[in-house]
Amino acid sequence: MQKALVSVTGQDKVGIIAKVSTALCEQNINILDISQTILSGCFTMLMVVDLQGTQESFQQIADRLAELGGNIGVMISIQRMDLFAAMHRV
Amino acid sequence: MIETNEILQTIHMIQEQHFDIRTVTMGINLLDCRKNTDAETAECVYDKITRLARDLVKVGRDLESELGVPIVNKRLSVTPASMITGSDPMRIAVALDQAAGDVGVNLIGGYSALMHKGSTVAENILLDSMPEVFSKTERLCGSVNVGSTRSGINMDAVRRMGAIIKRTAELTAQQDSFGCAKIVVFANAVEDNPFMAGAFHGVGEPECVVNVGVSGPGVVQRALEAVRGQPFDIVAETIKRTAFKITRVGELVAQEAGKRLGVPFGIVDLSLAPTPARGDSVAYILKEMGLEMAGAPGTTAALAMLNDMVKKGGVMASSHVGGLSGAFIPVSEDIGMIEAAAADCLTIEKLEAMTCVCSVGLDMIAIPGDTSANTIAGIIADEAAIGMVNNKTTAVRVIPAVGKKVGDSINFGGLFGYAPIMKVNTANNDAFIERGGRIPAPLHSLRN
Numbered sequence: 001m002q003k004a005l006v007s008v009t010g011q012d013k014v015g016i017i018a019k020v021s022t023a024l025c026e027q028n029i030n031i032l033d034i035s036q037t038i039l040s041g042c043f044t045m046l047m048v049v050d051l052q053g054t055q056e057s058f059q060q061i062a063d064r065l066a067e068l069g070g071n072i073g074v075m076i077s078i079q080r081m082d083l084f085a086a087m088h089r090v
Numbered sequence: 091m092i093e094t095n096e097i098l099q100t101i102h103m104i105q106e107q108h109f110d111i112r113t114v115t116m117g118i119n120l121l122d123c124r125k126n127t128d129a130e131t132a133e134c135v136y137d138k139i140t141r142l143a144r145d146l147v148k149v150g151r152d153l154e155s156e157l158g159v160p161i162v163n164k165r166l167s168v169t170p171a172s173m174i175t176g177s178d179p180m181r182i183a184v185a186l187d188q189a190a191g192d193v194g195v196n197l198i199g200g201y202s203a204l205m206h207k208g209s210t211v212a213e214n215i216l217l218d219s220m221p222e223v224f225s226k227t228e229r230l231c232g233s234v235n236v237g238s239t240r241s242g243i244n245m246d247a248v249r250r251m252g253a254i255i256k257r258t259a260e261l262t263a264q265q266d267s268f269g270c271a272k273i274v275v276f277a278n279a280v281e282d283n284p285f286m287a288g289a290f291h292g293v294g295e296p297e298c299v300v301n302v303g304v305s306g307p308g309v310v311q312r313a314l315e316a317v318r319g320q321p322f323d324i325v326a327e328t329i330k331r332t333a334f335k336i337t338r339v340g341e342l343v344a345q346e347a348g349k350r351l352g353v354p355f356g357i358v359d360l361s362l363a364p365t366p367a368r369g370d371s372v373a374y375i376l377k378e379m380g381l382e383m384a385g386a387p388g389t390t391a392a393l394a395m396l397n398d399m400v401k402k403g404g405v406m407a408s409s410h411v412g413g414l415s416g417a418f419i420p421v422s423e424d425i426g427m428i429e430a431a432a433a434d435c436l437t438i439e440k441l442e443a444m445t446c447v448c449s450v451g452l453d454m455i456a457i458p459g460d461t462s463a464n465t466i467a468g469i470i471a472d473e474a475a476i477g478m479v480n481n482k483t484t485a486v487r488v489i490p491a492v493g494k495k496v497g498d499s500i501n502f503g504g505l506f507g508y509a510p511i512m513k514v515n516t517a518n519n520d521a522f523i524e525r526g527g528r529i530p531a532p533l534h535s536l537r538n
Contacts, residue, residue, distance in 0.1 A: 007101055035094050046097055058156050077101075079158035081092075086342040087335045088096040 002051040003032070003081035004058075006065065010074030012043035020047070020076065023068050027061060028053045043074065048081065107312050108370040109336065110160040111343050112305035112363045114150050115284035116143050117291035117356065118298050120169040120200075128178040132185035135174070139166065139189035139198075142298050142353075147194040149350045153343055161343065162505075166190055167289035167301075168200035171232070172216040179212075179219045180226075187227040199289030201232030204279070207241040207528070217247075220254050224269035225261035231287035237277035237474035239481045242531040248474065249523050251275045252467030256490060259459065263492035266500035270489040271454065275470050277477030277484045282357050283413045288450075288485060299356035300348045301413060304340035304404075305363040306332075308370045310396075314378040325379060326399050333360060333403030341408040359413025360404030361449055362396070364424035366507035372396075372417050373426025384419075384427055385436035393417060394447035414483060416449025422502065422509035423454055432499075432510040438469070439515075446476055451484035456500045456509040459492040464523040465516060466490060471523070479532055 008020055017036065024031060024047075033048040054061065062078050069076035103109040123134035143166055150164040168186065175182050183201055190198035201223060203213040220232060234251055237243035255270055262269035274288035281292020284301035291299070313332045317324050340358040348355035364372045373384035376392045397416040405411050419441065421427045430436035438455065445451040451473050457466075470486045477484030491500045494511050501508035 005097060007097070033091075037094070039098075044098070046094060059152070062155055077158055080156045082342060083157045083159065083339065084092045084097055084100055086338040087100055088092055 004049050004051055004078050005081055005084065006047040006049055006076065006078050008043070008045040008047075008069070008074055008076050010043055012038060013073070016043060016072060016074060017045065019068065019072055020045070020065075023064065024049060027056055027064070029061070103306070103309050104159055107306070108308040108365070108367060109306045110162050111302060111340060113163040113165050113284050113303040114146070114161055114343065114347050115165040115167055115289055115301050115303065116146050116298065116351070116353070117167045117282070117295055117301060118142055118169070119291060119295065120174055121293070124174040128176045128181045131174055131176070132181040135182055136185040136189045139168070139186070140192055143193040143195070145351060149347055152350075153346055157339070157343070159339055159343070163197070164195050165284070165286060165289065166193070166195050166198040167284070167291045168198065169291050169293065170202035170204055171200055172203040172210065172213040173293070175212050175216055177215060179216045180223060183219070183223040183227055183230055187230045190229040195229070197229050197231055197286045199231040199233070199286050200291060201230050202234065202290045204235045205244050205247040206235050206238040206277070207244060209244070209247065217250060217254060220273065221257035221261050221269070224258050224272050231272040231289070233274040233276055233279060233288045233290060235276045235279040236470065237478050237529075239278060239478050240531055240535045243277065243471065243474045243478055243529040245471065245523075245529060246526045248471050249464070249467050249526060251470055252463035252465070252523070255466050255488065256463045259490045259492050266502060267459070267489050267491045268502055271487065271502060271506055273487065275486045277474035278482060280413060280483055284359050285361065285363065285414060287487065295356070296354055298353040300344060300351060300353055301356040301359065302340050302344040302347065303359040303361055303363065303413065304336050305361065306336045307362045307364050307372045307375055309336060310362065311369070311371070311375045311378050314375065322395065326395060329396060329399035330403030333400045334407045336360070337404035337407035355410070357410045357412030358408040360400060360408070360411055360415045361413070362400055362417045364418060364420065364427075365505055366423055366425055366428070368425055371424045371426040372419060373424050373430060377426060383433065383435050384430040385440050389440065390443050390447055393419070393444050397448055414449045418450060418453065419444055419448050420454035421512070422456065422500075422507040423505060424507075428507070428509060431512055438512055442472060442476070445473060445484055446480060449483070451477070452486045452488060454487055454489070454506070454509065456489045456491050456494070456511045457514045458495045458511055459490055460495070461490045461514050461516070464520050465514060467523045468519040475529075481534070
C-alpha cells in the first residue's frame, strides 16, 4: 500500500467531493478515509488514498489534481503520508 | 492514525510559515582527481562531478513534489580544492563552476584551504587566486580555515584574508562587491556542513554523501506566538517540540535522497536559516520572546536559549546530526536583522557577542568600502579567538562594499538579500596584525 493525503481547501460550494472523487476514480486511486469540515468559513477536506493501483506517476497525479482545483476554485494538493507520520509520531 | 489537527498543522507550516528543506547537498571526494597537470585535473573534476551529481536536482524535485515540502536548494560540496590544485587553480575553479551549472545546482562549495596551523605551497597559490576566481565564476564558493581549538590561530592567514576580501570587493565592485559573499573565513570549520558559502567535503568523509539542511524560523516564531507571556521553561519546551518536528522531515528527506541517489546519508544539519522573506526570520523569534528588536539587552541570552533548544529538540529526531546545527544570524538574509541594523539597534560588537552563542559567526555583514584590510583581519582574529576558546565553529563573511559608507545599503537580491552598511571601529591595529605568526592553542586543547 502506498498511502498519500489529498487535501482540499477553499470556498465551500456544491460538488467538491463529487468532482475530486471522480478524478481519483478515473486514475484508479482508492479512497481509504475522508474527513471534511468547515474551519473558519473555509472548506477543508482531507482524504487518505492508496496509490498502489494507479499507473500514473506522482507528479502526474499532483498536476491533474492541481488543475482540477483550479477549475473548481479550491486548492488541492497531494503528499505522501509518511511526511505526517515522520513529523507527528516518534 | 494521524489526527486531522496534526495534518493541518503540517500543511500550515508549509503554506503559511515558510517551512522548507533549505538544502540537499551532495558531498563529493575529489582527491582521486589529482593528475600531473591542472588541465588534466580540471577535466577529471568536471567528469566526476557531472557523473555523480547527474540526478541530484531531479531527485530533489521528485521528493519536493511527493512530500509537498519545498526543497529550496540543491547544492554540491567538494574536497578543499587546495588539495588537488597546482600552479593554475583557476582552471579547476572554472571546471567546478561549469560542472555545477551543468548539473543544475545553484552553488558549489569547496574552493577552500585548511590553514589553521600553516600553509602549503598549493594553499598559498589558491589563496592568491581567490579574488580573481570569485569575480569570474558564478556558482563557486570558498572558505579558509584560519584557526582551531586544537591548533590555535594562524595569524599570517588571518592577515592575508583581510587583504583577499578587500581585493575581491574591488574586483566585484560593479555587483556591490558580491564576490565577498562567496568567501567564508572559519575557525573550527566542520567537514559536513551542507550550507553555503562555507560547505566543503572534508577529508574524513566518504567518497560521496548526501547532507541535508533544514530550516523554519517562521514555524518557531508562530509556535511561540501561542505561549506569549509564559515563563522561559514553556518557551524552551515549545522550541524543542517544534525543532523535533522540523528535523524529522529533514531526516525523511535525507534518507530518501540517499537511497535514490545510491549514496550514504551523512547528516541532518538542524539549523534555523532565515531568508529575507517576512515571517522567515531568526530575529523575529527573538522579538517574539519579548525584545523590541534584535540587539536589545537580552538578545544574547535569548539567542543562547534558542540555539540550545533547537539542538535539544532536533537531536532525537535524526540518527545523525551534524554540520553547523543551531541558529544562523546573517544580517542581509534576515528581515529582522536588517531592520535592527538599519535602526542602529544592532552593532557589529553586539553581533560579535551573539556569535559566542549562535551556530556560526559574523555573517553577511556589509561594512564601509574604505575599511582597511587590517581592520577586516582584526575582525577575523577576534571571531577566530571566540571559536578557538569556546570550542565552536565561528566564521566571518563581511562585505566591504566599494564606494559605500554608513547610511548606504547594498542589494544582492534573492536569498542573499540586502543590507545597510554597518559602522566599523577603525582604531588602528596595523602593528598587531603585521606581527604574523601563530597564536598558540589554548590550554584546553590538551585533552588527551
